[in-house]
Amino acid sequence: MTTDQPGLRERKKAATREALSRAALRLAVERGLENVRVEDIAAEAGVSPRTYNNYFSSKAEAIVFRHRDRVRRAAGALRERPAAEPLWEALTRALLEPFGDTAEQPHPGWTAAVRLLLREPALRAELWRGGAEEAELAAAVAARTGTDPNRDLHPKLVAAAAMAAVKAADDQYLTADPPVPFQPLLTEALRLLAAGLPDPSIR
Known part of the structure; x- marks a missing residue:
């Protein structure tokens, strides 16, 4: 019997x-990106700077890793959704899965600090550079719809639209006053996409 579960080394x-990603984000939020050294992140995570460099080439890459990992995990989750489930319902559930079942109210101080952090040009560039992850999501859509991600426009367009929904929900999450949970925002963004983005001025 074969298994897709990762081994102990991979885990x-x-x-x-x-x-390392959590430590990088936490320290950057507390101190500002320029005031955090690789040595600080490694110490916070309980590893050596050499170990850090085996995983990440920059502080921005470390911070953004969790976002990219969620997209990769969502692509995997989409492949495992029931075949009879409508595409956008399956995609919504898959994209929400990496965030867990909780929808806790965010702390205003945390969201304000993250919003300030995301003004860093290096971090913004790294955050939305994830072409490989979007391609993985497009491949999962293609597998579900029987299309070819290298030839057909549909899976690429669905993946690009889904990532735009994630970005829009994230922007709203970081600027909402008072703060609101992220998961309902993402759910609503994907619902609007699935509905064809109806004109809100038409009732």
Whole structure:
């Protein structure tokens, strides 16, 4: 019997990568990106700077990793959704899965600090550079719809639209006053896409 479950070594590497990404984000929010050294991130995660450099080539890459990992996990989750489930329902559930079942109210101080952090040009460029992850999502859409991601426009367009929904929901999440949970925003953004973005001025 074969299994797709990762081995112990892979799980340890994934845990280290996650710990480094969390540490990078937390320290950058607290101190500002320019005031955080690789040595600080490594120490916070309990590893050496050499280990850090085995995983990430920059602070921006470390911070953005969790976003990219969620897209990759969503692509995997989409492949596992029931075949009879409508595409946009399956895609919505898959994109929400990496965030878990909680919809906690965000802390205003945290969202304000992250919003300030995202003004960093290097971080913004890294955040939306994830072409490989979008391609994985397009491939999952193609597998579900029986299309070819290298030839057909549909899976690429669906993946690009879904990533635009993630970005729009994230922007709304970081600027909402008072703060609101992220998951309902993403759900609504994907619902609007699935409905064809109806004109809100027409009632």
